[in-house]
Amino acid sequence: MPRFTTVALVAGAALLVRRAVRSRMTTAPLWPMPALDEPVSGYGRGSTVPRKALVTSRGAPADGVVELRLEGRALPAWQPGAHIDLVLPSGLVRQYSLCGDPADPTAYTVATRLIETGQGGRGGSREVHEQLHEGVEIEIRGPRNRFPLVDSPAYVFVAGGIGITPVLPMLRAAEAAGADWRLVYCGRSRATMPYLAEIEALGRPGGRVTVVAEDESGRPDLGFLADVPAWTPVYCCGPDGLMDAVTEAMPEGVAPRMERFSAAATTGGTAFEVELRRSGRTVRVAADQSVLAAVHEEVPGLMYSCRQGFCGTCRQRVLEGEIDHRDELLTDAERDGSMLICVSRCAGKRLVLDL
Amino acid sequence: MSNTQPAPVASEHVELKARKVSFDWEETPLHWVPGDPFTTHTINVLHLLLPAGERWFVHVYRQALPYITDDRLRADVIGFIGQEAIHSQAHDDVLPHLREQGLDPTPYTAQVDWFFEKLLGDRTLPPGRPRRWWLMERVAMIAAIEHYTAFLGNWVLNADELDRVGADPTMLDLLRWHGAEEVEHRSVAFELFMHLDGGYRRRARTWALAFSALVFLWQRGVRFFMENDPTLLDGKASLGQFVRKGRQGVLPSTPDMLRSIPRYLSRAYHPSQEGDTAQAAAYLASSPGANGGR
Numbered sequence: 001m002p003r004f005t006t007v008a009l010v011a012g013a014a015l016l017v018r019r020a021v022r023s024r025m026t027t028a029p030l031w032p033m034p035a036l037d038e039p040v041s042g043y044g045r046g047s048t049v050p051r052k053a054l055v056t057s058r059g060a061p062a063d064g065v066v067e068l069r070l071e072g073r074a075l076p077a078w079q080p081g082a083h084i085d086l087v088l089p090s091g092l093v094r095q096y097s098l099c100g101d102p103a104d105p106t107a108y109t110v111a112t113r114l115i116e117t118g119q120g121g122r123g124g125s126r127e128v129h130e131q132l133h134e135g136v137e138i139e140i141r142g143p144r145n146r147f148p149l150v151d152s153p154a155y156v157f158v159a160g161g162i163g164i165t166p167v168l169p170m171l172r173a174a175e176a177a178g179a180d181w182r183l184v185y186c187g188r189s190r191a192t193m194p195y196l197a198e199i200e201a202l203g204r205p206g207g208r209v210t211v212v213a214e215d216e217s218g219r220p221d222l223g224f225l226a227d228v229p230a231w232t233p234v235y236c237c238g239p240d241g242l243m244d245a246v247t248e249a250m251p252e253g254v255a256p257r258m259e260r261f262s263a264a265a266t267t268g269g270t271a272f273e274v275e276l277r278r279s280g281r282t283v284r285v286a287a288d289q290s291v292l293a294a295v296h297e298e299v300p301g302l303m304y305s306c307r308q309g310f311c312g313t314c315r316q317r318v319l320e321g322e323i324d325h326r327d328e329l330l331t332d333a334e335r336d337g338s339m340l341i342c343v344s345r346c347a348g349k350r351l352v353l354d355l
Numbered sequence: 356m357s358n359t360q361p362a363p364v365a366s367e368h369v370e371l372k373a374r375k376v377s378f379d380w381e382e383t384p385l386h387w388v389p390g391d392p393f394t395t396h397t398i399n400v401l402h403l404l405l406p407a408g409e410r411w412f413v414h415v416y417r418q419a420l421p422y423i424t425d426d427r428l429r430a431d432v433i434g435f436i437g438q439e440a441i442h443s444q445a446h447d448d449v450l451p452h453l454r455e456q457g458l459d460p461t462p463y464t465a466q467v468d469w470f471f472e473k474l475l476g477d478r479t480l481p482p483g484r485p486r487r488w489w490l491m492e493r494v495a496m497i498a499a500i501e502h503y504t505a506f507l508g509n510w511v512l513n514a515d516e517l518d519r520v521g522a523d524p525t526m527l528d529l530l531r532w533h534g535a536e537e538v539e540h541r542s543v544a545f546e547l548f549m550h551l552d553g554g555y556r557r558r559a560r561t562w563a564l565a566f567s568a569l570v571f572l573w574q575r576g577v578r579f580f581m582e583n584d585p586t587l588l589d590g591k592a593s594l595g596q597f598v599r600k601g602r603q604g605v606l607p608s609t610p611d612m613l614r615s616i617p618r619y620l621s622r623a624y625h626p627s628q629e630g631d632t633a634q635a636a637a638y639l640a641s642s643p644g645a646n647g648g649r
Contacts, residue, residue, distance in 0.1 A: 030579065035465035036472060041406040042450030042464050048441070049448045050379050301420070301429070305437020311373040313437040 047310065047329055050087075050139045051075075053108065055132050061194035065162060066129055067111040069100070070140065078102055079332075080169035081147035081235075081259070084110070086124075087139035089131050094124035097166035097237075097259070098143060099195070102173075108140070111194055113162040146324060147259040149173060152233050154180040156225070158246050158256075160238020161187045161194075166259055167237055168195055171202055186212040186220045186242065222249035230254050269324065272346040276355040277319055291341040291351070299355055309343035316341050321351035361549075363542055364627040369636070371434025371540050373441050374645045378529050380452040385586060387523035392587055393577070393596050394605045398530070400576035402449045403463050408500070409443035411471035412436075415493045418477075422490075422551055428543075435543040438536050445529060457585040463576060470572070491552045492561060498548035499558075499565035502619045502626065505541035507607065508534030509630040512638060516604030528644045535635035535642070541626040555622065562619055 024031055053070035061067050083097045100109030112128045115121030149170045159167040174181040187193035190213045203209030212220040222245055228234060234256040236246045246256050271287045274295060285294040292314055296302050304314035309327035317338050324347040327340040388394045413436050423429045450460050480486045511534040517527060581590030601608035618624055639645055
């Protein structure tokens with residue numbers, strides 16, 4: 001009968017183990033697996049979920065301009081110069097600079113000037129003016145920042161009309177940081193220039209603001225730009241004519257920092273060079289070519305998938321150079337030293353990649 | 356290469372590319388299969404396992420890339436990596452929605468995170484053979500898991516019963532978009548394993564590991580959800596329920612699942628013999644979530 005004893009012993013032991021495990025699991029149902037101290041899953045970027053915002057107030061900071069306050073839940077933080085995409089009711093997607101308070105996580109503020117189709121409008125601003133009333137819910141994307149304010153003890157700003165929107169939070173930030181700044185703010189007439197009163201109040205103590213209304217004093221005199229020291233960043237946003245004039249008025253070899261919201265701004269850009277540090281080669285990226293396309297010819301095993309800046313497969317480490325981020329995925333911390341080479345470009349003349 | 360290479364079905368090969376997706380969870384109720392918390396939570400376990408699991412696939416495959424000597428396979432693996440990255444994000448984005456509805460998944464997902472990032476993560480191994488062994492072991496595990504993701508993908512594309520019982524359309528779209536991409540890329544993991552190693556003993560061993568891990572994690576996940584669901588007083592999960600729901604057609608049927616086991620272990624197995632790429636492509640073309648959320 002030794003076999004019977006063995007069976008009985010094993011069965012008894014199994015029952016005991018079962019009871020012990022059961023009672024252990026009733027007190028701690030998730031026993032016995034360890035957990036990661038800082039959970040990763042469930043705290044992602046939310047990049048596959050549309051972000052909704054509700055128009056909660058509508059104002060008119062100038063003739064032909066509406067200001068919208070868009071409230072949403074857990075809106076991502078942003079820095080002066082950032083913009084968001086508005087997905088308009090018709091499906092059109094348009095970029096608007098944020099001009100509210102970066103410290104407010106409950107709402108974004110944007111301002112839009114109505115541009116008629118005859119004046120080069122593409123229908124977006126008309127939709128904002130006619131359809132985005134209080135209580136309307138829309139989808140927003142971003143924020144993204146292609147016009148970041150660098151740290152500096154001094155700044156020069158040139159804004160034209162509605163181009164003041166990205167510059168306004170910059171002025172507030174520069175003033176709060178105690179920087180030495182000046183602004184040339186131009187427009188057709190004082191009545192069409194948004195936020196004029198606030199800006200004049202902000203600049204009154206140091207005489208920092210020059211307002212140039214075309215109906216009073218004609219075109220702005222940009223001659224002073226030739227004397228701006230090369231280390232002082234010059235920020236410009238406004239109509240194409242103004243941005244071209246600023247570029248021309250700058251000293252040789254110094255470029256202003258500009259934000260353009262024309263159709264051309266989202267595709268292509270300027271040509272630049274990419275150095276591949278590890279392979280010791282340098283490739284030229286043409287204006288209508290992506291970094292990925294240019295580098296792919298040199299490094300055949302390169303990883304990429306969506307080619308539209310949302311999957312993150314092509315992310316590469318950047319060792320030197322100023323990145324023009326155009327993706328929809330990376331966080332600010334990730335943008336510090338890496339880029340998605342399928343869409344993002346170079347804000348200067350040269351990038352160095354760890355490839 | 357210890358055994359003969361099984362023949363892929365050539366017509367089932369497509370170029371793989373990540374698709375941009377958008378799913379709005381605002382209208383999705385907690386029990387998105389109406390009146391059926393057990394089915395809801397059994398499928399919800401996917402959201403617990405996949406964010407960490409598919410991140411791990413990407414992590415392992417990035418390490419396997421340099422060993423690939425076939426250009427077409429490399430392109431497939433890269434496409435696979437892109438698709439898996441999006442799958443992981445999409446399921447991850449369901450979790451905050453569960454939390455908002457009073458069912459915080461974090462105690463469970465933190466364990467799944469540990470499972471994939473620590474237990475199955477990169478170990479401190481001497482370079483050379485030990486490291487390569489651990490990489491091959493994981494590549495083989497992924498091939499076994501992908502057998503089941505393709506099985507589930509194929510199932511959900513054909514699970515008309517879920518439509519009939521009125522399941523939430525957004526959740527169904529997520530599952531079917533994901534299922535369709537799993538069907539679309541179902542051969543990649545297996546082909547990569549056959550290309551890099553292909554040993555039958557490793558294939559059988561890692562299948563046993565992956566299958567037991569899946570069963571263990573899945574039943575645990577369902578029990579976790581049923582016990583913590585704030586709307587259920589005495590939520591219980593049992594194997595009997597699973598079999599019954601499988602018979603009804605709102606979950607995969609148990610006999611079907613059992614029958615898929617010998618298929619993977621057969622020496623003539625190739626994933627392209629199961630599932631229908633054309634059906635997957637047709638769904639992807641019409642999926643609201645995979646076409647800009649319209």
